[in-house]
Amino acid sequence: MTTQWHADSPIYLQLYQQVITRIIDGHIKEGEALPSVRTMAAELQINPITISKAYQMLQDEQIVEKQRGKGLFVKTGAPEKILVREKQAFLSKDWPQIMSQISRLNIDIDELLSPIKEEK
Amino acid sequence: MTTQWHADSPIYLQLYQQVITRIIDGHIKEGEALPSVRTMAAELQINPITISKAYQMLQDEQIVEKQRGKGLFVKTGAPEKILVREKQAFLSKDWPQIMSQISRLNIDIDELLSPIKEEK
Amino acid sequence: MTTQWHADSPIYLQLYQQVITRIIDGHIKEGEALPSVRTMAAELQINPITISKAYQMLQDEQIVEKQRGKGLFVKTGAPEKILVREKQAFLSKDWPQIMSQISRLNIDIDELLSPIKEEK
Amino acid sequence: MTTQWHADSPIYLQLYQQVITRIIDGHIKEGEALPSVRTMAAELQINPITISKAYQMLQDEQIVEKQRGKGLFVKTGAPEKILVREKQAFLSKDWPQIMSQISRLNIDIDELLSPIKEEK
DNA sequence: GTGGTCTAGACCACT
DNA sequence: GTGGTCTAGACCACA
Numbered sequence: 001m002t003t004q005w006h007a008d009s010p011i012y013l014q015l016y017q018q019v020i021t022r023i024i025d026g027h028i029k030e031g032e033a034l035p036s037v038r039t040m041a042a043e044l045q046i047n048p049i050t051i052s053k054a055y056q057m058l059q060d061e062q063i064v065e066k067q068r069g070k071g072l073f074v075k076t077g078a079p080e081k082i083l084v085r086e087k088q089a090f091l092s093k094d095w096p097q098i099m100s101q102i103s104r105l106n107i108d109i110d111e112l113l114s115p116i117k118e119e120k
Numbered sequence: 121m122t123t124q125w126h127a128d129s130p131i132y133l134q135l136y137q138q139v140i141t142r143i144i145d146g147h148i149k150e151g152e153a154l155p156s157v158r159t160m161a162a163e164l165q166i167n168p169i170t171i172s173k174a175y176q177m178l179q180d181e182q183i184v185e186k187q188r189g190k191g192l193f194v195k196t197g198a199p200e201k202i203l204v205r206e207k208q209a210f211l212s213k214d215w216p217q218i219m220s221q222i223s224r225l226n227i228d229i230d231e232l233l234s235p236i237k238e239e240k
Numbered sequence: 241m242t243t244q245w246h247a248d249s250p251i252y253l254q255l256y257q258q259v260i261t262r263i264i265d266g267h268i269k270e271g272e273a274l275p276s277v278r279t280m281a282a283e284l285q286i287n288p289i290t291i292s293k294a295y296q297m298l299q300d301e302q303i304v305e306k307q308r309g310k311g312l313f314v315k316t317g318a319p320e321k322i323l324v325r326e327k328q329a330f331l332s333k334d335w336p337q338i339m340s341q342i343s344r345l346n347i348d349i350d351e352l353l354s355p356i357k358e359e360k
Numbered sequence: 361m362t363t364q365w366h367a368d369s370p371i372y373l374q375l376y377q378q379v380i381t382r383i384i385d386g387h388i389k390e391g392e393a394l395p396s397v398r399t400m401a402a403e404l405q406i407n408p409i410t411i412s413k414a415y416q417m418l419q420d421e422q423i424v425e426k427q428r429g430k431g432l433f434v435k436t437g438a439p440e441k442i443l444v445r446e447k448q449a450f451l452s453k454d455w456p457q458i459m460s461q462i463s464r465l466n467i468d469i470d471e472l473l474s475p476i477k478e479e480k
Numbered sequence: 481g482t483g484g485t486c487t488a489g490a491c492c493a494c495t
Numbered sequence: 496g497t498g499g500t501c502t503a504g505a506c507c508a509c510a
Binding site for chain 3: 381384385443446447450451454455458461462464465466467469472473
């Protein structure tokens with residue numbers, strides 16, 4: 001997991017989001033283990049506490065579970081669960097804001113989408 | 121200017137964004153004065169320094185100019201300038217991220233847009 | 241006296257400096273009157289108090305004197321007096337700072353002066 | 361960093377200028393950290409917020425970057441960048457004014473420079 | 481009246 | 496430990 005951090009959001013959140021993404025897209029599968037805090041910390045050159053914070057969030061949200069002495073494992077059903085949750089969040093929170101932003105800036109939606117339509 | 125603050129971003133930034141919005145939509149016009157720091161502070165029940173911080177940003181970005189002893193005034197050309205700047209920012213930064221998010225979550229674009237199409 | 245104000249120094253100081261300059265370069269001569277506060281204020285679209293402040297400085301420095309009921313008049317000997325004073329101030333305060341700035345920025349003096357030498 | 365404040369410009373600006381100077385002259389090098397806000401505040405007997413204000417300017421100007429939770433570090437390339445910027449500012453803004461001042465006061469340039477020539 | 485600066489002290493998020 | 500934000504209250508320069 002190679003990464004470049006951007007300054008605007010806390011590292012632990014960026015890391016959290018990355019793990020989420022990798023679970024959704026199948027890079028990390030149900031039942032698989034996450035890299036250990038130490039491994040991760042070494043690889044990403046990051047303070048272990050920061051890693052822990054991200055991992056803690058994943059536990060709090062029931063996405064991974066701790067197996068004592070072994071590490072953290074992706075729970076069964078987690079990928080779908082995440083996908084559904086993120087979709088809902090996007091549709092109910094992000095998208096309305098995006099739409100209002102678009103109309104506020106007087107941007108033409110069709111123009112935004114034309115490149116995509118062409119792909120079809 | 122009635123307002124409800126949300127916790128996730130600093131007040132001075134929210135205030136800054138609000139002024140920007142009110143300039144874009146024409147509530148505050150070119151050459152007009154912003155409400156004085158003290159007025160604003162009293163009205164919004166906020167520390168004057170917090171207001172100053174927002175106003176300072178607007179000066180730094182050449183959106184507003186100080187007339188010594190009189191107050192802050194919207195510079196001529198500012199509304200268009202802001203609009204262009206925000207549009208560009210949206211198209212080059214926000215929108216690509218939104219698109220990648222949409223494809224990442226495997227969301228159907230037509231579904232997103234159906235409510236809008238119906239408006240037409 | 242047509243003028244464009246710049247924001248970085250107070251108007252009354254800019255005005256003061258202008259009068260000084262016009263006395264040095266002979267536009268306003270010994271014994272001549274300054275435009276009245278009111279005239280000046282109307283012409284420059286400036287608060288009369290601001291004009292007064294500049295005029296007061298000129299009185300304090302014995303450059304002009306009040307003739308009751310008539311106005312302010314440039315004292316005899318004022319032009320030379322100013323010239324000497326400003327020269328001294330420049331040589332003892334400004335110039336040393338300029339020199340240190342030049343060396344700090346590692347600027348070549350000859351390069352600065354080449355355009356001038358050519359004039360000769 | 362020992363300092364004596366002068367009254368005519370705000371402390372945070374003087375501090376800002378000092379840091380700039382120390383970066384140009386190599387006392388603070390690329391990649392190095394600035395003294396922490398608290399350290400500086402204690403050392404200079406100044407309110408931390410005042411320090412922050414100076415540091416904020418340095419960030420806004422891309423001279424220094426924040427490493428979250430670690431402190432502020434001089435960006436690579438910053439020293440040259442600053443030097444170039446300051447030189448340009450001097451040549452395009454300060455120097456012309458100086459020259460006009462010199463001619464206005466009818467000062468002989470060679471006389472100004474004679475002490476320097478002798479150094480050679 | 482206007483905005484700008486500074487202090488003292490508190491609280492927060494991040495690493 | 497780091498910087499960022501906010502408050503309450505004071506003082507100043509400017510018009």
